[in-house]
Amino acid sequence: MTKKYLFLLILPLALVAVVSGCQSKVTNGNKEIKTPPEGIISSSTVENLPVWPEQKYAEKDYEGWKTYFNKELGYSIKYPPIWTVSPCNREDPSTWAVNACDMSCGTKEIVISPLNTERSASYINISVDCRNKNIELIRRELTDANFSIRRNMPDYKPYIENKIIFSGKKSFLFINQMIENNSDVYFDYKDASYKVGTSKNNDPLVLQSIASFKFIE
Numbered sequence: 001m002t003k004k005y006l007f008l009l010i011l012p013l014a015l016v017a018v019v020s021g022c023q024s025k026v027t028n029g030n031k032e033i034k035t036p037p038e039g040i041i042s043s044s045t046v047e048n049l050p051v052w053p054e055q056k057y058a059e060k061d062y063e064g065w066k067t068y069f070n071k072e073l074g075y076s077i078k079y080p081p082i083w084t085v086s087p088c089n090r091e092d093p094s095t096w097a098v099n100a101c102d103m104s105c106g107t108k109e110i111v112i113s114p115l116n117t118e119r120s121a122s123y124i125n126i127s128v129d130c131r132n133k134n135i136e137l138i139r140r141e142l143t144d145a146n147f148s149i150r151r152n153m154p155d156y157k158p159y160i161e162n163k164i165i166f167s168g169k170k171s172f173l174f175i176n177q178m179i180e181n182n183s184d185v186y187f188d189y190k191d192a193s194y195k196v197g198t199s200k201n202n203d204p205l206v207l208q209s210i211a212s213f214k215f216i217e
Contacts, residue, residue: 052164052173052185053207062212069216072108073128074190078212079112080205083123086111112209122199123206126213129193135172138186138193142174159184166196167213189215 065078068085079085087110109127117123129138144150144158157177164173166185176182184197196213200206 049163049165049170052162052166052171053211055207055211057208057211061208065212068110068112070108070110070126071216073192073194074216075126075194076212076214076216077112077124077126077209079124079209080114083112083114083209086113122197123203124200124209125195125197127195127197129195133193135186135188135193139172142184167215169215185210 062078064081066081066083067076067078069076087108107127107130109125111122111125113121113123133141139161140146142159143161144156149156149158159174159176162173162175164171164185166173166187169187169189171185171187174184174186176184179199181202182197182199183201184195186193186195188194196210198206198210
């Protein structure tokens, strides 16, 4: 068989292999495989990082719970039925987050807590950073990477940083060494740095609620 005829025989087989390979990337049987939203990672890539909160919950564990949706920031979270969601209010200074854009409610902070609980108790708080700081700058601040705080306050203990998976996304969990049971999760999403924090990380209901945090499109 000449090289010319051999080439003509192999070429169609090669094309079939290429096309089949391409199709396998976008289909699974007759179902289209959808890639995760930007910044979200699939379960196959998270094995080397711990998931936080650690405990897994089934849908039945949330029976009777309420769900808060924030379409603007793209997330939802479940909370116990006798708890309440308190958003930032420009007219009420007690609802302002503590940073440079408090009065404008630029953090879009919400606080989830039991009824008749002081907002400062901070069972769960969710906000975005409105100082145009990315996650790397926030990490350096919380861990006092350049020792700027400890130079002036020798007894200061910086946050302990842990790399985790939170709601399917690579994130950073910061443990406050100065305040007991206080921790914050930070992650970048949709051109903003988000924070999900609590000063009650020893409360089972708080952890169950935080575990229900999901991104919505």
